[in-house]
Amino acid sequence: MISSATISDYLASLASREPTPGGGAAAALHAAQGAALVAMVARYTTGPKYEQHADLVARIISGADGLVAQALRLADADQRAFQAVIDAYKLPSGTDELNAVRTASIQDALVQAAEVPAQLVLVAGAVVDHATELFDVANANVVSDVAAAADAARAAATTARVNIDINVVAVKDTETRSRLAARTDGLEEKVILAADALVKRVRERILG
Numbered sequence: 001m002i003s004s005a006t007i008s009d010y011l012a013s014l015a016s017r018e019p020t021p022g023g024g025a026a027a028a029l030h031a032a033q034g035a036a037l038v039a040m041v042a043r044y045t046t047g048p049k050y051e052q053h054a055d056l057v058a059r060i061i062s063g064a065d066g067l068v069a070q071a072l073r074l075a076d077a078d079q080r081a082f083q084a085v086i087d088a089y090k091l092p093s094g095t096d097e098l099n100a101v102r103t104a105s106i107q108d109a110l111v112q113a114a115e116v117p118a119q120l121v122l123v124a125g126a127v128v129d130h131a132t133e134l135f136d137v138a139n140a141n142v143v144s145d146v147a148a149a150a151d152a153a154r155a156a157a158t159t160a161r162v163n164i165d166i167n168v169v170a171v172k173d174t175e176t177r178s179r180l181a182a183r184t185d186g187l188e189e190k191v192i193l194a195a196d197a198l199v200k201r202v203r204e205r206i207l208g
Contacts, residue, residue, distance in 0.1 A: 034152030
């Protein structure tokens with residue numbers, strides 16, 4: 001499982017000539033890193049100097065830690081979902097009955113494979129929301145990591161969108177395809193805009 005692998009082992013697997021892990025897992029880890037960076041900045045924004053913001057910071061720490069765990073679960077889920085697609089395509093065919101079972105299995109697997117990145121877009125948005133909320137009170141010594149968190153979440157959202165598209169386009173049922181697309185249509189653009197705006201604010205704060 002990706003969530004329990006060492007970084008070296010994960011990267012070796014990612015670089016190998018194997019279908020999993022792939023871009024979906026990488027996107028989830030982008031989100032996990034972004035959330036972890038938010039949690040780190042928040043933990044540096046504690047103590048007497050930041051006492052008036054203690055409740056806000058505590059809530060952000062809790063939320064960001066939860067997003068790390070959620071993103072890691074999605075990394076593992078993405079690997080399982082894509083493997084299910086591969087396995088479905090390997091099912092036997094040749095008779096009407098076998099063809100029907102194979103087609104149904106492929107379609108079910110594709111839908112599930114699109115569900116995982118759809119959830120990830122929401123996680124990425126939450127990472128940017130937490131980072132934005134923290135920005136105004138964040139410890140100035142680590143404020144650059146707020147921008148790093150936003151950019152990591154941005155990468156997660158844009159990669160997740162591509163993974164949604166590549167699975168949805170192969171779904172034959174038009175109603176299902178529309179439902180999957182509608183769940184996240186426009187959301188990644190909101191994440192991108194929010195992340196870009198936050199990075200700009202961080203740079204302005206750093207450069208004065």
